[in-house]
Structures are given as structure tokens and as C-alpha cells.
Amino acid sequence: MALVTSEGASSSSFTHQPNKFDVFLSFKGEDTCFGFIGHLYKALCQRGINTFIDDSLQRGEEISASLLKTIESSRILIIVFSENYASSTWCLDELAKIVECKNTDQLVRPIFYNIDPSEVRNQKGKYGKALSKHEKKLKDNKKLQSWRKALCEAANISGWHYKHDCTEFEFIQEIVEEISNFKLNRMPLFVAQYPIGINSHVEAIILQLEIGSDDVHMLGMYGPGGVGKTTIAKAVYNKILDHFEGSSFLEMLEKGQGHLMALSNYKRYFFVRP
Structure with missing residues (x-):
């Protein structure tokens, strides 16, 4: 057996990690856990989409290594930007990791829930206030800059914006339909x-x-x-x-x-x- 190629061999940075989950949801629990996120998670699972949700409201200051691995091994990474998302350093650490994974070709999609994308992108309003509070507490300015960069980059990705021009149920169904179509188009061969x-x-x-x-x-x-x-x-x-x-x-x-x-x-x- 032989190979014929139109280009010479060279090194590649491509790496592959088996997918544990179809979807990873990043969200601020107090904002969405008992409403929007709960309904979205249920709708995804009902469609047969293996979804990871960390619904523990009690979180430490440092994001766990196992959670970072879960992000790395999920095919689709969804960030639910809500009013108080940026107030959580845990959420911001998740976000920074998700944006990093975007650069290794995992699919990243934002949902803007009761928040305007420009507020996230430009870190204005509640997002600006939250980051100012973090800046006063943090000794690591490098981390703060990584959060700011991740917020800007994620807000520029095409996603879904809930503008209250339809019911929340219809909005969720639109998201689930798109994710389901993506998953079906990515069925592996035997x-x-x-x-x-x-x-x-x-x-x-x-x-x-x-x-x-x-x-x-x-x-x-x-x-x-x-x-x-x-x-x-x-x-x-x-x-x-x-x-x-x-x-x-x-x-x-x-x-x-x-x-x-x-x-x-x-x-x-x-x-x-x-």
C-alpha cells in the first residue's frame, strides 16, 4: 500500500481527543439554572444530545482540572451570557478555556440571554462593573486581561440572542435544532x-x-x-x-x-x- 500526495509531508499541530460530551454548557447558575438552562438542558437531552451541565451552585475559587478536561473533550461549547455571568471568576475561567479550545477547532457558540452582545464585547454596564471589582481583588493582572480578551472574542462569535420576540420555548427549540443538525452531520463511520x-x-x-x-x-x-x-x-x-x-x-x-x-x-x- 502506498500514499501519493500533492504536498510534501510536514509536521502538524493537529491533536485529537475522544469526545465525552456533545455539548458543554457554561452559565451563571443564579441567573439561569432554575429556568432557561434547565429547560435548554432538558430539551437537548430529549433530542439525544449528550450534554454536560455543572449545576452545583457552591463553587470554589479555582476551576477544577477535571472540569477543564470536560471542556476539552466536548464537541460543542455553549456560553450562556446572562446579566451576572462576569461576576463569577469561575465562569470567566471557563470562558477563557472555551475560547482557547475554539482555536483547536471545537465549535463555540454564545447565547445572549437578557443581555446585549455589545455589553459583553465592550465590557460595559454590569460586565464592566464586575470586571472592575475583580481588578481590585486580583493580584494577577494577566488573568484579568485574559478574561477581557475572552469576553471580546466570544461576543464576536455568531450565536443566539434572546430578544423576547418569540417565546422562550421557541428560542430553545431553535438552538436545539441547530445543534442537532450539527451533530447529525458529524456521525462517525463504522x-x-x-x-x-x-x-x-x-x-x-x-x-x-x-x-x-x-x-x-x-x-x-x-x-x-x-x-x-x-x-x-x-x-x-x-x-x-x-x-x-x-x-x-x-x-x-x-x-x-x-x-x-x-x-x-x-x-x-x-x-x-x-
Whole structure:
């Protein structure tokens, strides 16, 4: 079995971590826990979307390592910006981590609930007051700046703004529908019952594809039938699926046609020939 590529091999910063949850919800409990968040969480679960919610109102000053891991291993990260979100250092630490994960291609979406996006973006009103209070208590100005940067960056992401122009139920259904469609478009392929010994081949191919670069890449894999080309191709597809806005895996059943994997937003094409 051999690989043919339109670009030379190079190093890649791509890493993959198995997803524990479909959705991670970041929110200020006192604002939303017994109303909006509770209804959103229930609606997501009813649609079969595995959602993480930390509904403990008693939180310490430091965000736990296990919670950071949960954020890293969730496919979709949703921030519910409410009136008092910025008053919680815990929420702001979650936010900073979520924005960091956005840069590793996890999907991040904000919800603006009873708050205008400009207030979050520019840290005005209650958000400005909350940050001023934190500034007086904090010795670490670097952390404060990271919070400010995260708030600005997150507020500029396309999301949902509840403007009271529909019922809260309708608003939640719109969110759930979009998340459900995203999840359905990201269903992994069945690779093999016992996919032993393919990891090294998969990682070699991912290096060739240079996920995250702006270049167009085309890669072909060929060899005699039965050596595992299609199995490897499916494993690669599953590993890099969440890094693209659109994807498809086309199996050409006629002899000699092979398979084609196409992923859009970065242009990557992967061919398997018998």
C-alpha cells in the first residue's frame, strides 16, 4: 500500500481527543439554572444530545482540572451570557478555556440571554462593573486581561440572542435544532470491529493533510484489495471530522473507482484506489 500526495509531508499541530460530551454548557447558575438552562438542558437531552451541565451552585475559587478536561473533550461549547455571568471568576475561567479550545477547532457558540452582545464585547454596564471589582481583588493582572480578551472574542462569535420576540420555548427549540443538525452531520463511520494496528497509518496521513493550513491538499492511497485502505480512510475521516464545516465520504461501489472523502471549509480531498 502506498500514499501519493500533492504536498510534501510536514509536521502538524493537529491533536485529537475522544469526545465525552456533545455539548458543554457554561452559565451563571443564579441567573439561569432554575429556568432557561434547565429547560435548554432538558430539551437537548430529549433530542439525544449528550450534554454536560455543572449545576452545583457552591463553587470554589479555582476551576477544577477535571472540569477543564470536560471542556476539552466536548464537541460543542455553549456560553450562556446572562446579566451576572462576569461576576463569577469561575465562569470567566471557563470562558477563557472555551475560547482557547475554539482555536483547536471545537465549535463555540454564545447565547445572549437578557443581555446585549455589545455589553459583553465592550465590557460595559454590569460586565464592566464586575470586571472592575475583580481588578481590585486580583493580584494577577494577566488573568484579568485574559478574561477581557475572552469576553471580546466570544461576543464576536455568531450565536443566539434572546430578544423576547418569540417565546422562550421557541428560542430553545431553535438552538436545539441547530445543534442537532450539527451533530447529525458529524456521525462517525463504522471502521472495524477490531481496528488493530492502524493508528500509525492514520497519524501519518493526518500529518500529510496538514489540518489548519490554508493550502489545498489532495492525497491518494492505493494498493491491492484487502490490505485495509478503506478501513484506514474511515478512521482518518472520523478523527478529523469535527475540524470541518462540511464533509462526506463517498463509496464508489464499482470496481476500480475507489472512495472519495471531501471535507469543506479547508479544502482536503482524500482518494482511495483499489
